[in-house]
Amino acid sequence: MKSILITSALPYINGVKHLGNLIGSQLPSDVYARFMRALGFEVLFICATDEHGTPAELAAIEKNVPVGDFCKEMWSLQKEIADHFHISFDHFGRSSSQQNHNLTQHFASRLWENGFIEEIEEEQVYSLDDNRFLPDRYITGTCPACEYEKARGDQCENCTKQLNPTDLINPKSTISGSKSLEIRTTKHLFLKQSMLKDKLAKWLDTKEKWPLLTKSIAKKWLNAKEGLKDRAITRDLSWGIPVKKFGSIWPDFENKVFYVWFDAPIAYIAATKEWSDEHKLKESSWKRWWLTDQGAGEVSYVQFMAKDNIPFHTISFPATIFGSGENWKQVDFIKGFNWLLYEGGKFSTSEKRGIFMDKALDLYPADYWRWWLLANAPENSDTDFTWESFQSTINKDLADILGNFISRVSSFCVSKFGHRIPDNNQYGKLEKKTIRKIEAHYGNLIELMEGIEIRKSCNKLRSIWVIGNEYLQEAAPWSVFKENPEKSKMIIRFALNLINLYSLISEPFIPGTCKKIQDHFQFAKLKKFPENLSLFLDTLGSEHEISVPKILFPKITDEERSKYQQDFSGC
Secondary structure: OOEEEEEEOOOEOOOOOEHHHHHHHHHHHHHHHHHHHHOOOEEEEEEEEEOOOHHHHHHHHHHOOOHHHHHHHHHHHHHHHHHHOOOOOOEEEEOOOHHHHHHHHHHHHHHHHOOOEEEEEEEEEEEOOOOEEOOHHHEEEEOOOOOOOOEEOOEOOOOOOEOOHHHOEEEEEOOOOOOOEEEEEEEEEEEOHHHHHHHHHHHHHOOOOOOHHHHHHHHHHHOOOOOOOOEEOEEOOOOOOEOEEOOEEOOOOOOOEEOHHHHHHHHHHHHHHHHHHHOOOOHHHHHHHHEHHHOHHHEEEEEEEEHHHHHHHHHHHHHHHHHHOOOEOOOOEEEEEOOEEEOOEOOEOOOOEOOEHHHHHHHOOHHHHHHHHHHOOOOOOOEEEOHHHHHHHHHHHHHHHHHHHHHHHHHHHHHHHOOEOOOOOOOOHHHHHHHHHHHHHHHHHHHHHHOOOHHHHHHHHHHHHHHHHHHHHHHOHHHHHHHOHHHHHHHHHHHHHHHHHHHHHOOOOOHHHHHHHHHHHOOOOOOOOOOOHHHHOOOOOOOOEOOOOOOOOOOOOHHHHHHHHHHOEOO
16 A cells, blocks of 8 residues: 655744645645545645744744743644644644654754754844844845845745845844844854755756746755855754754753754654654654655655745755755655735735634635635646635535535435435436546546646536536436436436535545535445446435435625625735
């Protein structure tokens, strides 16, 4: 059995994420995980909160709570929200775990031992008013590359350029807003990525099937005009993983921690060990997913992330693994996503612009959001969320196509034949023709999902739903019933078997709805997709009792659309 390791980019801990974060990693990785499980593969789906770095400290300061308490609270909230969106993590860990402390310190020690870490004195911005150094997000200013005025000291959010605090134009302290800054000398550890450039280049050249977005960003960073830069892996912060070498405090680094970008990807491995420890499994249980000499050589490893995370996962994390000299599993495939925009602009917490995951669940069921986001996933370009598009897609795809089919079939069955599925299975030419049409689309759906083509998969699934409606319209059981009730029984039996199929193959996309369908119709909750559709569509018979579900997809009204459009437009 093929084993698939899936990791979703770690959501940052500083607040509730917006819909762009959802479609950028967690949601598509969940669909893929569910689909692969249903195809019979062994899947381990791992994620964790990214808890270190300046934003966590700043958010805790704003709330006037200890940063550790803040992170614990936000982990619980993010886990709860993910559960409500039906994200099927096998484990949702924390980058602040002891497992990640141990592994991060281990990797640093190995890199030092192998000559890939250097202690370097560098100039850094010091705030006289705050009486401290200002690493990465503790300082903001104008990006020297694109002139974006809210660039952070680690990276420009607008153009994704990697930055140092000293690069910023007109810098100021994020803590106090002070511009009373000066340059002072401090010492940091640097990962010598430049020494690993050739190895990284050869490795990237083997990834011919990676999406263009992923590979182009990786190549851009690798082949930058200024060359592949060595990167600091420590920061002047109090919250984070202590800088240790072979179990002891690293001399001259007593008051520093490892930089978040360094420890966060390692947390994928650590979260897998968390999973193993939580279930009291053997040490080999997590190592077989991550160490190639202990089983991971047979594992297919797939990562999901938005484009701003791609550089760290295609350059820095692989460099860490290569530099360790150990048999750690490298990623096989990275699915990168562009941005989700909101009504032509960016989501903004401060300006209350856009829909965040907690608020979304207050408005509509999770499957409404899942379906629209997946059907419009920003794979090849940025996608703009609009309320008009959301209303149109939900009302057409879910209400008019899938929901209407289920309602018409179940209502007619109960009204004419009672709550048991009719027992006539003498399928005719139209039914066999419909099966052949679905088989072709079904095969395409599997191919598309195996290739992680999210939007195309949604289109294909929608086409399968449409076939059911076309069949029902042509078969017309309501007309046939008047002269041939037995044939009408056969039509309805076939249509109910179609509903059973839909509830199974739609589950990766809209799992909450599919559970409702399976409960109302008492369908067996199968773990694996059928291999033979002809046999599967003859599964349900008269021994099976059904009930008519309430409206599965209430339509979004013009009044609702207009209200929410106004409510979330920003201040």
